[in-house]
Amino acid sequence: MNRPLVVFTDQTDLDCRPGMDLLRDAGCDTLLADLPTEPLAERPLPAGAERAVALVVGYARIDDAVLDLMPRVRCIATMSAGTDMVDLAAARRRGVWVGNLVDAAxxxxxxxxxxxxxxxxxxxxxxxxxxxxxxxxxxxxxxxxxxxxxxxxxxxxxxxxxxxxxxxxxxxxxxxxxxxxxxxxxxxxxxxxxxxxxxxxxxxxxxxxxxxxxxxxxxxxxxxxxxxxxxxxxxxxxxxxxxxxxxxxxxxx
The missing domain is CATH 3.40.50.720 (NAD(P)-binding Rossmann-like Domain)
Known part of the structure; x- marks a missing residue:
């Protein structure tokens, strides 16, 4: 049985490695992508990312085009208090939960x-x-x-x-x-x-x-x-x- 995959969509000024380690210890696979802040057509998904069930998002733009390529995603967590990089209406239509990083900074x-x-x-x-x-x-x-x-x-x-x-x-x-x-x-x-x-x-x-x-x-x-x-x-x-x-x-x- 495959372990659930969590995709870190992009590298920001925050170090993703501690989060990846915690998720792997909890039984998840992780993958660091390099998604753009503009429409995804400019850059394809890395191999295997299509089976992601959750995303951890920095500045990458998450919209219908991205979510179409990762239809299993049910959870999006941002690395900031802001959620403006996520199309909230698109997430709502798909029943995807969106959480932000409140009070960290x-x-x-x-x-x-x-x-x-x-x-x-x-x-x-x-x-x-x-x-x-x-x-x-x-x-x-x-x-x-x-x-x-x-x-x-x-x-x-x-x-x-x-x-x-x-x-x-x-x-x-x-x-x-x-x-x-x-x-x-x-x-x-x-x-x-x-x-x-x-x-x-x-x-x-x-x-x-x-x-x-x-x-x-x-x-x-x-x-x-x-x-x-x-x-x-x-x-x-x-x-x-x-x-x-x-x-x-x-x-x-």
Whole structure:
């Protein structure tokens, strides 16, 4: 009798080997494929992958075309909290269960977002370049503003945003958040509407899943609504930001 096969669809920054070892110890076969992030027609399945009963997915695109080639699949697990690489409607039609990796990187992403905020607010890139060129504080192109008077805005108020709010609260004047699915604010966070979030945030950090409704959230109107000198941080998905609108906003100062 064949052991059930679990296919790791692609290699990401996470090491697949520990997961493969656990699955093999539990009685499964494993296979590391190299599926693309675009339609599967560009690259065939590796030999034997057609008998997979489960997929562990990084960035590979899992849609009807992929699932047609692996009709036994009944479970898809992503290596991230996001599930935007999986066609959820296609999975639902086939009775395929989709699970995401919840809370695995909450602390890391929140700390990284805080690091980005401090790097930008303290002008660390410009400061390093100035010092490397032999200059000092008076040679900085812009003197950093103090963080104590700033408002941090959280666009989305899930686990990572809440943790970022906790970390940043001692450093800033206010933490505000907008999330239509949150009715009770975390301690020290003020819930506001979308318009107030954009208008009042000195630092705006995005914490949204990528869905058809959230794609391009930061469009021309959103950038126009930000206050002058605002900083945008995106530790979520790149597609939340309209690249043309971002380019225009940067060109406009």
């Amino acid at each position: 909450t602390e890391e992403v929140a700390v990284h977002a805080l690091s980005l905020m401090l790097c930008l607010e303290r002008r660390l890139v410009e400061g390093r370049e100035t010092v490397a060129a032999g200059g000092w504080t008076e040679d900085l192109p812009v003197v950093p503003r103090g963080t104590a008077g700033l408002t941090l805005g959280l666009f989305g108020c899930g686990r990572i945003a809440r943790r970022l709010g906790e970390l940043a609260r001692p450093l800033v004047a206010r933490v505000v958040a907008h999330d239509p699915f949150v009715t009770t604010p975390p301690d020290g966070v003020e819930l506001v509407d979308r318009e107030a979030l954009l208008a009042e945030s000195d630092v705006l950090s995005l914490h949204l899943p990528l869905t058809p409704e959230t794609a391009g959230t930061m469009d021309r109107a959103a950038f126009a609504a930000l206050r002058p000198g605002a900083v945008l941080i995106n530790p979520s998905r790149g597609e939340l930001v309209d690249p043309d609108a971002l380019r225009e906003a940067l060109d406009a100062g």
